[in-house]
Amino acid sequence: MSTVQQESATRSEGPGRRRAGGSGGSGGTGTPDRKQQVRAALRRDLLFSAAALVVAILVILPGRNGEGTSISTMQLVASMSAMVVAAVGLNLLVGYAKLVSLGQGGFYAIGAYGSAYLTLDAGWHPVLAIVGALALCGVVGAVTALATMRMRGPQFSVITLVLAVLIERILNEGNAFGRLAGYPNFAQHDTTVMEPVTFLGITFTPPMIAGEVATVMVPIVVVTAIVVILSRNIVRSPWGASLSAIGESEMLASHLGVAVFRRKVSVFVLASVLGGLGGVIAVQAFGHLQPETFDIFLTITIVLAVVFGGSGTVLGPVVGSVAIVWLEQSDLLEQVTDLQREVSDSWYLSTTGLVGVLFLLTLFLMPRGIVGTLGRSVVPRVRGAVAGRRGTTPTNEGDGGLDDVHTEDVRAPSHPTPDGVILSLRGLGKAFGGLKAVDRMDLDVEHGSIHAIIGPNGAGKSTLANLVTGVYKPSEGTATFLDRDITGQAPHLVSRAGIGRTFQTPQLFHDETVLENVLAGFPDTGRTPLWAAALKPPSRYRRDAEMHAEAERLLELVGLAHAGDLLAGELPYGKQRALEIARALAGDPSLVVLDEPAAGLLATETAGLGDLLLTLKAEGYSLVVVEHHMDLVSKVADQVTCMEQGRLLARGSAAEVLADERVVAAYLGKPFDENEHGAAPAADTTEGDDQ
Amino acid sequence: MSLVVEKAESGYDRNPILTGVSVRVDPGELVAVVGSNGAGKTTLVRTIVGQLALRSGSVTLEGADVSSLATHKRAKQGLMMVPEGRKLFPRLTVGENIALGRRAAGKRATGEDPVEALLEAFPVVKERWGQQASLLSGGEQQMVALTRAVAARPSYLLLDEPSLGLSPLKTLDVFRLIELIRERTGAGVLLVEQMADQALAAADRAYVLEHGRISMEGDAAELRASDEVRRAYLGAA
Amino acid sequence: MEPVIIGLVLGGMYALLAQSFVLTFVTTRTLNFAVGEFVAVGAFATLAVASWGWLPTVGKIAIGVLAAALLGALVYRFLVLPFTTQGEHDVRWLLSTVAVSFVLLNLMNNVEGPSPQRSETAKLDGAVDLLGVGVSKQQLLLAALALVISLGLIAVTQRTSIGLVMRAVSQDPDTTSLMGVSPRVVGMGSYAVAMGLAGLAGILYAANVGASPVMGEPLLVASIAVAIVGGLGSLWGPLVGGALYGVLSQVASYQWGAVWGETAGLLLVIAVLVWKPEGLLGRRAEVKL
Known part of the structure; x- marks a missing residue:
């Protein structure tokens, strides 16, 4: 239903090349x-x-x-x-x-x-x-x-x-x-x-x-x-x-x-x-x-050289330094000073003052510096040309995104995990000041299953997710992942252990392209040593190409195949969510924690998201989904945990939990009706007005 | 005398979002704007209050063109917005947040104070009066944000995704509060919502925004019953 | 005892300048790195009208303060505000205020010459005995002013409607504008007050050391240090930071010589920041996901 095929040059390689080989060796456009x-x-x-x-x-x-x-x-x-x-x-x-x-x-x-x-x-x-x-x-x-x-x-x-x-x-x-x-x-x-x-x-x-x-x-x-x-x-x-x-x-x-x-x-x-x-x-x-x-002047001049040339560019500091040093040593600035003195012999600026003015002018006229400004005017044109050659126009309107997921692009995690419980929380708690946001929670996530966490706002769902991924250190209890104690470990260690995540508000690199965002998700970002980065051994070249192919596959998977060259910040909300999922998968996780993945999604996108989650599960990923959309929860969840005030309120299959009286009273407002296919939760504003 | 948006075009530097949108809200009317993500709903309200500049078109308030006024000046004229994500001042108390709303009312603060009625109907806001806003739950924050806007005695109230991130139960509360606000203040309300079904149920009239344009408009109940809307926004098969 | 008393008094002066950093920081999230030059602007403006016999001393001081305040508001409007538009990572304002500092310093050097000029307008002669330590009245005045002004600012922010607006702007300028308040005007206002304070400090300080373009420079580093030690988000911070920094640097220079005084003060900054990056009284920014 959601994998509507769209004819396009890039798509043609889509369904035909799925899972064509071993780990990471097959994506993209083939070995030659x-x-x-x-x-x-x-x-x-x-x-x-x-x-x-x-x-x-x-x-x-x-x-x-x-x-x-x-x-x-x-x-x-x-x-x-x-x-x-x-x-x-x-x-x-x-x-x-x-x-x-x-x-x-x-x-x-x-x-x-x-x-x-x-x-x-x-x-x-x-x-x-x-x-x-x-x-x-x-x-x-x-x-x-x-x-x-x-x-x-x-x-x-x-x-x-x-x-x-x-x-x-x-x-x-x-x-x-x-x-x-x-x-x-x-x-x-x-x-x-x-x-x-x-x-x-x-x-x-x-x-x-x-x-x-x-x-x-x-x-x-x-x-x-x-x-x-x-x-x-x-x-x-x-x-x-x-x-x-x-x-x-x-x-x-x-x-x-x-x-x-x-x-x-x-x-x-x-x-x-x-x-x-x-x-x-x-x-x-x-x-x-x-x-x-x-003196201070020197230290500021170095900053000026970077900003003037273009900070965040390779050649910026080079161009900036050459220009600033030349300017200071040439008699150009002195000539400007002399010119002013023709007008007034006391109210004029000499070298330091003129450098200050130059600094201000740079900030006003070329905030990206010489190289950055030139680059900006050239690069978009280049990108346009690339897109043109592919026969696609990058556009952020129109289709794609989660209502266009390509579930056949899902590939199993590279480290298969054993059956049984892979994430186990015991008595996990977190207090902020006196407030117990999470109070001695137990939770088990089975391999290859989807575990949904629901509950009223402020029930501690997101806090629980943040405790697992290391954002907060728990005040009590333990977290075990694949038989490893990950209690209170920093997020990068949790991530390396194989837990990926998405955020309640999509956290993306807004000024970078969609493709670059996915590339940042690969484990290489955290693991490449400095010497290898500086010297760039041949293996780096091969890995770069491999990552590119893999990233493109992931983008196609979440329906962003056409969007690779767009800036992430320009994507609409729903596609930003899709991009976050692609990035999380790039990290090669065994377990993915999704924090309200359907918030702000359209009904059709939510349906696509559901398909995607089910396919990920089938391929052996384990998922923890914090969610408010009961239609999504009832469609995908193997187990549902409902929290209230930091504690467990109910647990069981989706049908059991959504019918539980306490859950209805504390959270749903009225029993969930599976026949109601609303994008909205099962509730309506005016009683009796519904159908 | 209404809030009228005429052929508005606006957006971000490399990304024009609204391409000629016309919307009208009459006093006392509840108008919903529904549409998909990225259709430009938030852009529309941000443009109306002046947080985003118009590239062309106009915004008129009670007959006066306010297109070139700064946001705070439009607010002083009675155009209030409750932004997406509530945006309470996190380290001010609930009372202080509402006091800021009152302050914005200025000379418009005449007659019965509508805040009292809201506090009576939803005592939770009053109970939390002296607490830091950041300690409130999402639903409570939305109540306070709405009360704060009402304290400013708005003639027009723009609500950007008031149900975002709220549980089904709290969403019910928020829609009830919106009804109450309309009853007590007589303000024209423009409601931008992802939860199309509920928004259409509550509204008098509605617009459907698609790709930065109005694709449909009319009576809210009729739109809610129409096949096109049901298929695209209500998820009906 | 002597270095402690002197240290407290000196710390008072730093606190006055530190208060101007805190003030601009809480309302606009920016710091004016040209504060040292505003100190000199105040001193020179008062010096320029020093010969006007008809104007009472208070008037002359007011002119110095107003000159610095006006220039401060303009600098905010035209050279700080335009460089704060790209969110919290935007620190272009930092570079632009440094540039303003270069320009002002250079201009004053060319106009007034580098050597200090006597300025007697706000001079208090004599000394008072404070717990057996002789302290010049001039320095005591500065310290007392710092205390009074700090307490005054705290009262204003906690008790008044303007204070409420200031606190709101410091938390969320965009939403403040939805409440009918112009963050730009609040920013200009706080820059005016902050730079007026810097000008006032300059006028009083010039009576001691003379007015010169570089007179503010040694104060700059110390007062930034004080503001950071105390915590940039707290108006109480400068008082605590000033006392700590003043006493420590005086005691150190008393014991081991002048270079060590300043070094000890700066090491204090580093020590405090390692322990509490948000400053002694500052608030930790929370990461929200």
Whole structure:
């Protein structure tokens, strides 16, 4: 009834290819295409890497003979490189994890001063000193991250700003760093410039003296290029997707199997190390440090570079850094200042003020930054073209969604679960303040069954669901899943144990496409290690293609085959619910908890949802459904538990529970009539008016 | 003198939702708008109160064009909305929530206070008077939200999915309260509902919204009996 | 004893500025990172009219406060509000207020020059003996004002209809507009009051250290720290945070030198936040699913 076939190019592969093979190996368009996909992805990545390295080498070509005239150019390139590296690091935090750190300047300072101090005063080998300084950045970053982990928004920004200010104070007022004399200085070191680094017999000369080739530029630009390449790999990997998930909602990320706490610490440490690397580059290029250059202005300039270029894009921080550094070093801003002074000699803005104005203009005119704004105007057109080629127009009107489910696309869970009880709650309770939301509940869910939980509002149904999935820690009792104690475990552990879920209000990544939303649901989001994300081994390419095919199958399953390229936020409510189910299934769960899946659905969609749930059950999934729609409950549920005021009111088959006098009195208002096919619950406003 | 929406077009940046919707509510009338998800029901009420900008068309209140007025100014003129999900101020008490409604009434607060009648009929609101709104159950919250809107002495009341997330029993209560409000305030009520059957049973007139357009309109009882509506919205086979 | 008393008095001044952070935060969920510059704006505006003999001192102070308040309302309307439209993750306002800080600082530097200028308008000479510790009347005035103003603000929010509206806006601006209240006007109002407070602090502080563009900068970090320690959501927070921060930093600098004073204060912030991210008196935001 609900699987109405619609003729379209993409659909043709629908029914014919169901369950064509083993785990995840069959979806999409078959193996040759998969290989092609892998090859295309590999080609794109190699091209990008090659381009990055070529650009890096091209920009230092003017200094190949060490001519005096090239020194300023090389210094400019070095400043840009330092800023690029620091900004790329910051972008991971600001652009993806949406943690607006104002402390990147502090790590830049630690990297710069740390490597210089370890070389000059501690007598370490310069290369070792650099490694040591970066490690120090990582440690300080880790401590800061641990301290700020539970914070978001302004609080987080303020703390990181405080950190940057603190570091600046220490540099300005600590005697070991020569204070205003800078570092190194005559009083302490008999010189104001650091020795060039010699490593493996090569001396890396900074761009300072005419006639000497500034050999240090080679490692500087190569390192910068590598940082950009690796950061691109990271943000396009499931690891990067987990950052975006954290940025959108930590609770949601955690339900996708991401160890949010650890991942936030990792990304903060990574960003800190890159900030420090920026500082190291500055020392290597200029050989001298002045504390007043590591002020708030620096830390804000790095933020500006990210925002100006386009936060949350790969090239944004690169473009932004290059533009900002060029602007600050060119005499353009001075000319603007002079122009104003023709009008008034006291009311004018000079460099910092003009940078402030530029910042404001960016926010007003290009809130997505240069790259983001350009990308926005290009990408939709590309997407349109792709859709056109497929012979479909992405549309959010019209059909699809849960009234168009393709139950033949359901595939059994990859880890078959044993028969018998798979989820068992014993005496589970949760009190908020004095209020017992859930009071010593027992519940058993059989393998391959649908267990519905009904009850009046505030009866504790959703709280119970949240206790199982780890949103709340129970105050008492135990929860056992597949013979594992999951009582009070964090959501990511529950998710990894094989429990997926959907939410009362759909929790989606609104600014990402439908397909990307499903991709985020795969276990990879929580499990890909950072090194694998950065280095992108061949297995990653294969897995990416596999995930794509699988995601498309899941979208077809819930009737969203045409919607993959739409933004999730643009979907109507019912389809958002469908998308959530697809994402939950992507996580390869054995048990799925659905919190009011039919709320706000149309009668036809509810019917489709019912078919889908029954098919999932038949394939071996176990389902817990919190629901108000009695027609759905009576159609699908093997067992029904009715709760009231946190306690069990009645339990049994749907027919038994819905006929129970207490349930009728507390909840239904009047007995449920199975012959009444209403989308509405079995109740009506005016007595006697019904039929 | 009515609330008139004329050829309204509105929506979100990349997603125009309403494409020319005309709706009319007369004083004292209960008008239902039913339709599927994404048809634009919530968009319609948000556009009427000014939370979403009109791209073209107009909203007139008692003959005066309010299309370009800010939301709070429309509220001051007696156009009240009870938003989807109730939207009580969670950390204010029930009494404070209702006091904010009273405050919005301003000069329109003349004659008998309709709130008293509601409190009498549904004493649960009064019982909870000093409690934080967030501690109330969904049904109780909906009662308070409706009472808050009534305290503002609305001339027109827009109700966005008042039964959303409520149990069958509480849904009954809410519909009874809506009846009572209509009786006591004489306000014109525009009821946007997913529960089409109940909404049509309660309403005088109704509109069916499909894909951002009005596809059918007329007497609520007739619509409720029509085959098309029964098939598409009441789930009848 | 001495560092404790001095610390409390200093903490009072921080509390006054912290109150301006809390005020804008509860009503608009934003903080003005340019508060330090508003301190200077108040001081300079009063300095500009200092020579007007016909105007009583109160009038001169009022002009300084009003200048900062007006500028604050405008900054909110045009440079903060437009950057708060994308929901709770939208922190563009944070960047725009930092930019405002750059612009104002630079402008004042160019107009008034970087060196401090004497400002005697609100100067109280002499000192009083407080439990055996000599405290300058000027500083005591600041601390007393902080206390009085905080208590006044608390009374207003708890007891009056305006206060009810403010609390409503802080919880749900969209729904407040359905209640006939313009969140924009409430926001502008609270920015005006908050920046007026910053201006007042500047006028009084300038009598001690002179008016200069950077005079607010050292206060900024301390007062943000105080606001965060106390909890950004609570008007009592600045009083508690100010006392704690003031005493701790004074005791530390008394014992180990000035650098450690500030460091200890900032470490306190980190310690408090690790323990209670929402601040001592703040409210934990609940995750709703």
